[in-house]
Amino acid sequence: RYGYFGRNTPEMVRLLFCNVSGCLTEGRIFLSASGEEMVSINTRDTTGIRMLQKADVEVVLLTSSLDPVTKELAEKVSQRTGCKVMQVGEEPLDALKLEVGQRKLDWKDVAYMGNDTQDVNCLNLAGMSAVPRDAPNMAINAAKYTCRGVGGKGAVREFAEHILLQKKKAQSQMEQDRIDRKNF
Amino acid sequence: RYGYFGRNTPEMVRLLFCNVSGCLTEGRIFLSASGEEMVSINTRDTTGIRMLQKADVEVVLLTSSLDPVTKELAEKVSQRTGCKVMQVGEEPLDALKLEVGQRKLDWKDVAYMGNDTQDVNCLNLAGMSAVPRDAPNMAINAAKYTCRGVGGKGAVREFAEHILLQKKKAQSQMEQDRIDRKNF
Amino acid sequence: RYGYFGRNTPEMVRLLFCNVSGCLTEGRIFLSASGEEMVSINTRDTTGIRMLQKADVEVVLLTSSLDPVTKELAEKVSQRTGCKVMQVGEEPLDALKLEVGQRKLDWKDVAYMGNDTQDVNCLNLAGMSAVPRDAPNMAINAAKYTCRGVGGKGAVREFAEHILLQKKKAQSQMEQDRIDRKNF
Amino acid sequence: RYGYFGRNTPEMVRLLFCNVSGCLTEGRIFLSASGEEMVSINTRDTTGIRMLQKADVEVVLLTSSLDPVTKELAEKVSQRTGCKVMQVGEEPLDALKLEVGQRKLDWKDVAYMGNDTQDVNCLNLAGMSAVPRDAPNMAINAAKYTCRGVGGKGAVREFAEHILLQKKKAQSQMEQDRIDRKNF
Numbered sequence: 001r002y003g004y005f006g007r008n009t010p011e012m013v014r015l016l017f018c019n020v021s022g023c024l025t026e027g028r029i030f031l032s033a034s035g036e037e038m039v040s041i042n043t044r045d046t047t048g049i050r051m052l053q054k055a056d057v058e059v060v061l062l063t064s065s066l067d068p069v070t071k072e073l074a075e076k077v078s079q080r081t082g083c084k085v086m087q088v089g090e091e092p093l094d095a096l097k098l099e100v101g102q103r104k105l106d107w108k109d110v111a112y113m114g115n116d117t118q119d120v121n122c123l124n125l126a127g128m129s130a131v132p133r134d135a136p137n138m139a140i141n142a143a144k145y146t147c148r149g150v151g152g153k154g155a156v157r158e159f160a161e162h163i164l165l166q167k168k169k170a171q172s173q174m175e176q177d178r179i180d181r182k183n184f
Numbered sequence: 185r186y187g188y189f190g191r192n193t194p195e196m197v198r199l200l201f202c203n204v205s206g207c208l209t210e211g212r213i214f215l216s217a218s219g220e221e222m223v224s225i226n227t228r229d230t231t232g233i234r235m236l237q238k239a240d241v242e243v244v245l246l247t248s249s250l251d252p253v254t255k256e257l258a259e260k261v262s263q264r265t266g267c268k269v270m271q272v273g274e275e276p277l278d279a280l281k282l283e284v285g286q287r288k289l290d291w292k293d294v295a296y297m298g299n300d301t302q303d304v305n306c307l308n309l310a311g312m313s314a315v316p317r318d319a320p321n322m323a324i325n326a327a328k329y330t331c332r333g334v335g336g337k338g339a340v341r342e343f344a345e346h347i348l349l350q351k352k353k354a355q356s357q358m359e360q361d362r363i364d365r366k367n368f
Numbered sequence: 369r370y371g372y373f374g375r376n377t378p379e380m381v382r383l384l385f386c387n388v389s390g391c392l393t394e395g396r397i398f399l400s401a402s403g404e405e406m407v408s409i410n411t412r413d414t415t416g417i418r419m420l421q422k423a424d425v426e427v428v429l430l431t432s433s434l435d436p437v438t439k440e441l442a443e444k445v446s447q448r449t450g451c452k453v454m455q456v457g458e459e460p461l462d463a464l465k466l467e468v469g470q471r472k473l474d475w476k477d478v479a480y481m482g483n484d485t486q487d488v489n490c491l492n493l494a495g496m497s498a499v500p501r502d503a504p505n506m507a508i509n510a511a512k513y514t515c516r517g518v519g520g521k522g523a524v525r526e527f528a529e530h531i532l533l534q535k536k537k538a539q540s541q542m543e544q545d546r547i548d549r550k551n552f
Numbered sequence: 553r554y555g556y557f558g559r560n561t562p563e564m565v566r567l568l569f570c571n572v573s574g575c576l577t578e579g580r581i582f583l584s585a586s587g588e589e590m591v592s593i594n595t596r597d598t599t600g601i602r603m604l605q606k607a608d609v610e611v612v613l614l615t616s617s618l619d620p621v622t623k624e625l626a627e628k629v630s631q632r633t634g635c636k637v638m639q640v641g642e643e644p645l646d647a648l649k650l651e652v653g654q655r656k657l658d659w660k661d662v663a664y665m666g667n668d669t670q671d672v673n674c675l676n677l678a679g680m681s682a683v684p685r686d687a688p689n690m691a692i693n694a695a696k697y698t699c700r701g702v703g704g705k706g707a708v709r710e711f712a713e714h715i716l717l718q719k720k721k722a723q724s725q726m727e728q729d730r731i732d733r734k735n736f
Contacts, residue, residue, distance in 0.1 A: 032404050134521075
């Protein structure tokens with residue numbers, strides 16, 4: 001209803017799914033002899049997530065059953081970022097379809113950030129999608145946007161700024177369209 | 185009273201505000217399942233801080249309420265560096281104005297090191313200001329000096345040496361001025 | 369029995385020996401004052417190991433008596449990757465010969481990934497062998513394949529993909545040979 | 553007594569002093585909220601130290617009172633490397649002169665690896681001296697050898713191989729000299 005740049009355009013992303021491992025983190029897990037597990041996340045990326053949340057883009061973080069981050073660790077990341085953390089299987093698509101449906105969104109309204117083979121289908125399907133620079137070729141080919149940054153060091157922030165820029169562009173286009181119609 | 189290169193010149197910095205996250209650290213926070221949080225700081229940077237302190241430049245470290253370093257962790261950093269650590273909000277400027285006023289200093293006597301959007305106003309205002317090389321463009325554009333080093337790996341040291349060099353230059357200029365006036 | 373590209377060809381690797389230190393990890397060990405030891409491993413590499421295991425390539429991880437990873441830490445790595453972890457001496461060859469013999473394999477069926485002088489003999493002997501890009505020259509010269517990636521950041525994954533690609537090539541060559549013989 | 557390439561030549565190093573912070577480690581200290589401190593060291597470097605020890609070069613590690621590694625942590629590093637760890641002050645030279653004297657060595661028999669301003673005098677004095685590539689210019693200018701590697705990632709190993717190579721060269725020169733004298 002906003003003209004052809006309306007609600008369903010990919011530039012008006014409402015929801016970002018983002019892999020924790022390799023996107024928000026470097027993909028490294030620190031293991032200690034006593035059984036402690038650690039990951040590291042970057043201020044720049046959490047700032048990016050906050051920027052999206054302020055612009056009404058929900059951010060949902062994904063961990064993989066193949067490379068489990070312990071439940072306790074996922075909770076820490078969740079607290080730190082204010083995001084829901086979901087555990088998905090080898091093919092995240094089915095579980096995410098449910099989430100997208102529940103929010104009455106279209107995949108064109110969804111952004112996806114991943115970094116490996118299991119993300120390929122989602123990277124293809126999402127309206128906007130990105131991988132960190134250091135992702136395997138298979139994932140880079142499927143993604144619409146390749147970040148200059150690497151995982152765990154600003155890639156999420158970069159994609160967040162890209163999403164917000166597209167949103168701004170779409171909004172000013174919508175404004176322009178309205179003016180054009182009035183003047184017509 | 186030292187001629188036109190007197191007390192108020194930016195080269196005679198008395199106080200450095202330095203963001204912990206992304207300047208003194210890499211911006212990474214290590215999270216463990218058991219709830220432990222860790223950051224890493226670099227010897228080279230703490231040596232830089234000591235060099236400033238010896239040259240009577242006070243160093244105050246800033247942590248952000250947006251990206252809180254736990255109070256315990258801030259205290260560790262404070263002990264390690266011998267600096268006061270202040271927690272500031274999304275716009276650090278107001279809190280810092282108070283600090284600058286209390287010390288009866290002018291913003292021209294203040295150096296500021298930051299690395300993200302929330303630092304832009306302070307980077308613009310301070311007599312000397314710097315960002316690590318890997319800072320977002322917005323911060324780089326506001327800063328007067330861009331370090332070759334990245335955060336957590338020598339950027340603070342580099343800015344410290346820059347400040348001390350400027351101080352030296354200003355002092356020798358002052359000497360020169362005094363000699364010139366005597367000889368006049 | 370599959371023609372001259374049969375079971376014994378190096379391209380049909382059945383077993384990979386992979387050094388933990390410097391290949392699966394960066395070679396770094398984190399030491400804490402309280403006596404805790406930590407290493408970090410990368411999702412991309414553990415995914416590579418899983419890819420090999422799915423393609424019926426057994427992966428055995430090696431730790432060195434010279435640079436001991438504590439037994440507890442080796443167990444954590446073992447759990448995480450689903451691989452057996454063996455401790456070997458300064459010259460791993462003898463212990464590995466036993467392992468190869470027990471599996472009734474030939475060294476041509478074996479892949480080896482190492483990163484330092486103690487790996488030279490095994491790198492020379494194995495049908496396929498690789499080192500991370502940042503290995504010392506001595507090891508690079510002995511290896512048949514030098515990864516573009518560095519240890520702990522995707523080198524194991526890269527070698528895993530290389531092994532799987534060779535396997536695929538050998539299989540399609542075998543198919544071709546069978547067709548050729550039928551048509552003859 | 554071995555001709556002019558005798559005992560006192562710098563190529564026949566008997567003792568290496570090596571800074572822990574910035575040479576054996578990256579210069580980073582990990583601080584945790586609970587008060588734990590961690591450093592990381594690299595297998596490649598500890599292998600280099602072992603290579604020196606085998607060739608009868610004693611390795612003594614130095615920590616600085618300016619940037620104290622806790623006693624407990626120094627002990628861990630000591631155990632891991634089999635080296636004595638000494639704590640030195642802002643100018644390590646005096647303490648090290650004692651050590652050199654006790655061993656009845658000359659400074660020409662001593663190698664020194666450092667990475668900052670406090671190391672400048674020792675770098676100048678020692679028969680062989682090195683800094684990691686990422687050292688400040690002041691230290692690079694004082695050192696006789698600049699490693700291609702950075703601290704904590706192989707710089708110590710590189711210097712160790714350099715020392716051993718020089719030793720080999722000096723030994724073969726000595727052999728040559730003896731042969732020449734016999735044939736004379």
